[in-house]
Structures are given as structure tokens and as C-alpha cells.
Amino acid sequence: MKARVTITLKNGVLDPQGKAIHHALEGLGFSGVEDVRAGKVIELDLAEGASEDDVDAMCRKLLANTVIENYAIEMVD
Amino acid sequence: MKARVTITLKNGVLDPQGKAIHHALEGLGFSGVEDVRAGKVIELDLAEGASEDDVDAMCRKLLANTVIENYAIEMVD
Numbered sequence: 801m802k803a804r805v806t807i808t809l810k811n812g813v814l815d816p817q818g819k820a821i822h823h824a825l826e827g828l829g830f831s832g833v834e835d836v837r838a839g840k841v842i843e844l845d846l847a848e849g850a851s852e853d854d855v856d857a858m859c860r861k862l863l864a865n866t867v868i869e870n871y872a873i874e875m876v877d
Numbered sequence: 878m879k880a881r882v883t884i885t886l887k888n889g890v891l892d893p894q895g896k897a898i899h900h901a902l903e904g905l906g907f908s909g910v911e912d913v914r915a916g917k918v919i920e921l922d923l924a925e926g927a928s929e930d931d932v933d934a935m936c937r938k939l940l941a942n943t944v945i946e947n948y949a950i951e952m953v954d
Binding site: 833 | 915922
């Protein structure tokens with residue numbers, strides 16, 4: 801069983817990585833970009849019997865900094 | 878218009894970040910994890926008229942290292 805966790809910064813939190821990507825894209829001539837937000841995706845191969853609650857606990861304890869980040873869990877069979 | 882680009886390492890490419898996360902999860906007592914792969918997600922706010930081809934060019938020129946990474950583009954209206 802697989803789980804995919806997508807972690808993104810909460811709105812209003814400054815995203816220097818996104819700003820740097822935005823600036824670089826403009827430098828390469830891509831003018832149609834208004835904003836860029838960068839985040840993480842973590843793919844977990846889980847043993848049988850692992851549940852979404854387990855993944856949620858992993859997110860709260862390690863994978864995401866819940867003060868400044870949102871996380872979304874997608875269970876993939 | 879928004880685009881979401883998910884960038885993951887190709888199979889067979891060593892993922893030290895994933896290994897470190899896996900090791901940390903086990904240290905926290907999460908035993909049901911068999912493998913962990915870490916990647917990036919980049920959300921782009923695009924001006925009207927920007928197309929998926931533009932985003933593909935951004936991926937090939939900057940966002941993804943196509944030698945070791947795969948990228949997937951999702952256009953979100």
C-alpha cells in the first residue's frame with residue numbers, strides 16, 4: 801500500500817524558495833508567471849495494515865511543521 | 878489559472894533524503910514503513926493564455942533535472 805503526502809506552506813507564510821524560482825523563470829524569459837509556491841511530496845510504501853491515521857501521526861510528528869505548513873494525505877492502493 | 882508540477886526522482890536513483898526520513902520515522906516508532914521517496918511540488922499561478930507547453934518548457938529548462946527526475950504537470954483552472 802502506498803501513501804502520498806503533499807506538504808505546502810500555509811497562505812501568508814513567506815516562501816523564499818518560490819520567490820527564487822519565480823525570479824529565475826523570469827530571467828529565462830517566462831513572463832506569464834504571476835506567483836510560485838514550492839512544497840514537498842513524500843511517497844511512503846506502507847506495510848499491510850498501516851492506516852491513514854498512522855500516516856497522519858507521521859505528518860504531525862515529523863513530516864510537516866504544522867505551524868507553517870499544511871499537509872494532504874492521499875492513500876494509493 | 879494554476880499549474881501544479883510534481884517532481885520525483887526516477888526509479889533506481891538513490892534518495893538520501895528519503896532514507897533519512899525513513900530512518901527518522903523508525904526512530905519515532907513507526908515500524909510499518911517499507912520505503913520513503915521524497916520529491917518536490919511547485920504550484921504556479923499563470924497569467925491567462927499560458928499553456929501546458931509553456932509549463933513543460935519551464936520544467937525542462939529549470940524546474941526539473943530531467944537526467945534524474947520525472948515531472949508531472951497538472952493544469953488546475
